[in-house]
Amino acid sequence: MGRWEAGANLRLREAALNLFSQNGFDQVTVEQIAEVAGVTERTFFRHFPTKEDVFFSDSSLIIGDLVGAIRNQPVEASARQLVQVAMTALAEVFEPNRETLRIRAQVIASVPALRERELLKQHAIASAVIDELVDRRIPRPRAAAIAGVGMVIYQVAFAAWVTDNARKSLRTRIEQALDHVATDLALG
Amino acid sequence: MGRWEAGANLRLREAALNLFSQNGFDQVTVEQIAEVAGVTERTFFRHFPTKEDVFFSDSSLIIGDLVGAIRNQPVEASARQLVQVAMTALAEVFEPNRETLRIRAQVIASVPALRERELLKQHAIASAVIDELVDRRIPRPRAAAIAGVGMVIYQVAFAAWVTDNARKSLRTRIEQALDHVATDLALG
């Protein structure tokens, strides 16, 4: 279908991750990324609307997984069960990619612009989850609180997992955090 | 101490708010803002590190107010009391500026870059509150959950207040939201 090497999108993402983690986000120009990937700068922006987006292009998939997992639960499921299956769904996607996610997290942590974007992504995820909970006839304030607590649990568990030498699974980390907060906060 | 009209900072902020709300964030250049404020583009960037920051320069004050309000509470105060005084402190700062805040919220809502920044600001506030709660010997996961719920309450109450025709006070809105979530979630 094209006169060029296929997979430009993947090559751009890999080149970006490598260059960013070696030299820092601000020290790398889009032109350099494009060159390493064997395309032009203009092509980079055909694949990703901004320089930051090369890091966040898969977030819509995650939303789909989360919402799908919740949707598959029976109507009588408790708030805690819902949070748990959503988290487990996340863990299944993340678990095999620990090393990439670790590098990614390091780069994000060191660049304010990327932290902003990460927050926006999490906000979008939370909104989607809230809407799904509201569809299950949970009143919106309670849905927002549940989703908010869920995000906190995710953040705590993910941070622990990614900096983890003992290599507990993300799933274990999530269960620990969930236990912790749930007993503290009567999440029923 | 200067050969120029004083108050450049305020003039820039007002010019930006006006222009953004009339024409949209992306349609206004920094050069235009500076021109309306009677300075050069370079001077804009001496006052605000980015175009977005002209909207968020007072967030550090807010952190101070919140943390101060919490710090003044007795050690035996419940989580709910802490959230309540923090919210009340916020309400006192915001209440007199409803109209400006309303316009501001509209602009922010319509521009992804500004929503990102708003989220980052809220995240910074939440982190500061969490640290303060941890200083009060509340375990960090519980502190994070409390602060998270507090942010949810703030968001719900603020959104209701700002789009409010009946003109209930922000303070009332906060109390309503707090009641709502607290009974739902056993916030002790």
Next chain:
DNA sequence: GTACACGAGTCAGTCACTGACATCAACTAG
């Protein structure tokens, strides 16, 4: 075999943002 859709290249331009240096009122030291 012709048309056309598509994924990329090319080129010229806008605008956010930065560094280096000049200016000039007010203030300060002597």
Next chain:
DNA sequence: CTAGTTGATGTCAGTGACTGACTCGTGTAC
């Protein structure tokens, strides 16, 4: 009163993210 310092601004010349308009081969549909 003069000389020097300070601090907020102006001026200017960049860099780099991002966009619009256009071109160019290649595969596919007809």
